[in-house]
Amino acid sequence: MSEYTEPTKFIDLESQQKKIRRAIEESIFNVLDHGQYIMGPEVLDFEKDLLAFTKSKHAITCGNGTDALTIALMSWNIGPGDAVFVPSFTYVATAEAPAQIGATPFFIDVSRNSFNVELNSFKQAIIDSKKLGLVPKAIIPVDLFGQISITDELISIANENNINVLVDGAQSFGAELNEVKTGNFGDITTTSFFPAKPLGCYGDGGAIFTNNDDLAEKIRSIRLHGKGSQKYDNIRVGVNSRLDTIQAAILREKIKIFGDELVMRDSIAKYYSKNLSSFVRTPIIRKNSKSAWAQYTIQLPKRNELQSFLKDRNIPSITYYPIPLSQQIGYSHFPSVSSGLSSSEELPTSVLSLPMSPYMETATLDNIINSISEFCTLNNISSKHD
Numbered sequence: 552m553s554e555y556t557e558p559t560k561f562i563d564l565e566s567q568q569k570k571i572r573r574a575i576e577e578s579i580f581n582v583l584d585h586g587q588y589i590m591g592p593e594v595l596d597f598e599k600d601l602l603a604f605t606k607s608k609h610a611i612t613c614g615n616g617t618d619a620l621t622i623a624l625m626s627w628n629i630g631p632g633d634a635v636f637v638p639s640f641t642y643v644a645t646a647e648a649p650a651q652i653g654a655t656p657f658f659i660d661v662s663r664n665s666f667n668v669e670l671n672s673f674k675q676a677i678i679d680s681k682k683l684g685l686v687p688k689a690i691i692p693v694d695l696f697g698q699i700s701i702t703d704e705l706i707s708i709a710n711e712n713n714i715n716v717l718v719d720g721a722q723s724f725g726a727e728l729n730e731v732k733t734g735n736f737g738d739i740t741t742t743s744f745f746p747a748k749p750l751g752c753y754g755d756g757g758a759i760f761t762n763n764d765d766l767a768e769k770i771r772s773i774r775l776h777g778k779g780s781q782k783y784d785n786i787r788v789g790v791n792s793r794l795d796t797i798q799a800a801i802l803r804e805k806i807k808i809f810g811d812e813l814v815m816r817d818s819i820a821k822y823y824s825k826n827l828s829s830f831v832r833t834p835i836i837r838k839n840s841k842s843a844w845a846q847y848t849i850q851l852p853k854r855n856e857l858q859s860f861l862k863d864r865n866i867p868s869i870t871y872y873p874i875p876l877s878q879q880i881g882y883s884h885f886p887s888v889s890s891g892l893s894s895s896e897e898l899p900t901s902v903l904s905l906p907m908s909p910y911m912e913t914a915t916l917d918n919i920i921n922s923i924s925e926f927c928t929l930n931n932i933s934s935k936h937d
């Protein structure tokens with residue numbers, strides 16, 4: 552009998568679905584029965600689940616993680632003439648949100664260790680933006696790959712300069728720092744429930760968190776066409792961005808097992824790091840911090856060669872992200888910090904994200920680890936030379 556092993560999946564959503572398929576079906580059928588497809592009871596209940604999970608003061612769901620960013624910026628009346636500082640090494644949505652509302656995304660560099668905003672770059676960009684006649688209004692630090700990125704230093708630079716802090720937590724829902732969960736850092740945090748995110752639905756979805764009552768009220772209004780106290784009162788220009796009731800129903804089932812899944816993700820990441828750290832640069836996790844492990848990302852020379860070596864063995868891997876935003880055709884006309892974007896330009900040549908899902912089996916992990924160590928040994932690659 553030949554041994555058939557299924558090809559490794561980059562993100563395995565099927566194992567999770569198998570586990571809770573019945574409950575999800577039931578929750579969808581409930582929505583079909585009551586018929587409140589827009590802002591049905593599951594949406595409000597899921598917002599309560601989010602509050603219980605994050606312990607933040609306000610959780611406001613919306614259509615997706617990109618809208619969440621745009622709505623947050625709109626709640627500060629950000630628009631033309633305003634600079635919004637954005638790391639160049641991130642997913643495009645981080646820069647798309649300010650660009651959509653006519654503000655100027657202003658690219659800053661990241662640190663090679665944390666993948667996150669480099670503070671000297673942020674300070675320099677504040678000076679640069681004023682020289683260009685822009686008003687520095689907000690910064691969007693990104694919790695890239697799942698780890699909380701905010702530091703006290705970043706907050707104090709922002710405060711000294713009257714700059715709002717909008718955390719793009721699209722990849723970090725469930726992460727924590729000093730036992731405080733995502734949703735409580737910066738002035739506003741946003742997240743995404745895109746299927747491949749740590750907590751994903753079966754379509755698009757997003758949420759906005761804040762501990763500020765006034766901002767929360769504005770955000771609720773903006774997501775619903777700028778509504779006032781009555782349904783047909785429109786007190787500002789808003790957007791139409793609601794979480795579908797069916798998606799909320801699905802998320803209510805998924806959040807029940809999410810805490811356990813975070814623990815499983817963490818042990819998979821630790822296993823990767825334990826076995827790979829002598830060969831490649833493995834992720835550095837801050838003290839008292841727990842990543843949500845949206846991605847497990849290594850850095851090494853000969854990244855492309857490793858990727859094809861793995862592909863030949865049916866092991867998928869992905870480069871997040873292959874091009875810094877400052878070099879993207881649609882974004883290269885926006886300004887960048889005068890001190891340069893060296894790490895944001897270097898990382899796309901050396902990063903590789905490996906398969907990551909809570910239900911990965913040890914045999915699958917060992918196969919990936921053995922393949923990487925074999926490649927590194929063949930090519931004389933070790934993290935010590937790095």
Ligand SMILES: *Cc1c(COP(=O)(O)O)cnc(C)c1O
Pocket residue numbers: 615616617618641642644645693719721722743744745755756757
């Ligand atoms: C996924 C993602 C977004 C956008 O979320 P959508 O729900 O797909 O709109 C924004 N920022 C980052 C860093 C992301 O990874």
